Amino acid sequence: MTEIKQFLSEIDNDTRKSDAHILLTILEEVSGYKPYLTGSIIGFGQYHYQYESGREGDSPVIAFSPRKQNLVVYIMPGFNEFESLLKNLGKYKLGKSCLYINKLSDLNLDVFKEISRLSVQYMQQNYQCKT
Template sequence: MAKAENKTRPTDVSPAEFVAAVEHDTRRADSEVLLGWFEEVIGYTPKMWGASLIGYGRYHYKYDSGREGDMLITGFSPRKANLVLYIMPGYRDLSDKLARLGKHKIGKSCLYINKLADIDMDVLREIVEDGLAYMKENYDTWPE
C-alpha cells in the first residue's frame, strides 16, 4: 500500500503576492511585517507551503510508524480569525517566554495572535530563535 503524500508542500506562488492579496487590512499589514521579520530573524527566504502557509526553512521528519516527509521549520499564515505562527517543536518549556509575550493562544505547534500590536516582538524573536535552534539540533534542516 502506497503511503499518502503530504498535502502541505512547497509551491511556486510568491509569498509577497499572496500577502498582497490578503483582504483583512490589519492581517495584510502584519503579514507584510512578518515576511521580512522572519527572514531577518532566521536568515531564510520565505516560501509558500500549500495554499496559505508562508514557511522558512525545511526539515525532514520520520515517525515511528514509518511515515516521513518534509515540512517548514517555522512560518505563519494570515487566517481570517487571526495570525497563526508555526513554532514546529511546540512549546516544550517556554512558559516564561509565553507569559511575557502578550495576548495569544497556543495549540500544539501553533501560536494564535490577533495582531502584532498585541505582542512583544522581542519575546517572539526569543521563541522563534529557540524553535529554530531546537529544530537544527534534532532534525536534518536546510534553508528552502
C-alpha cells in the same frame, strides 16, 4: 518572492496584511532562511521528519499563515521549552505547535523574536535542516 507578495496582497484585512508583511521580515531575519509559499503557509527552511509508524515527510522549520480569523505561527517543537517566555509574550492562544495571534500589536515583539529564534535553533540542533 513575487508569489509571496501576490499572496499577501490578496489579504482583505489591512491590519492582517500589514502584520503578515512584518512577520515575513521578522521570521526571515530570525531564521536566516528565505521564505517560500506552500499552499497558504509561508515557510522558512525545511526539515525531514519520520515517525515511529514509518510516516515521513518534509515541513518548514518555522512558518506562518495569515488566516482570516488570526495569524498562525507554526513553532515546530511546540511550547514546552518556552513557558517562561510565554508569560511575557502578550495576548495569544496556543495549539500544539500553533501560536494564534489576533494582531501583532497584542504581542511583545522582542519576546516573540526570542521564541522564534530559540525554536529555529532547537530544530537545527535536532534535525537536518536545509534552505
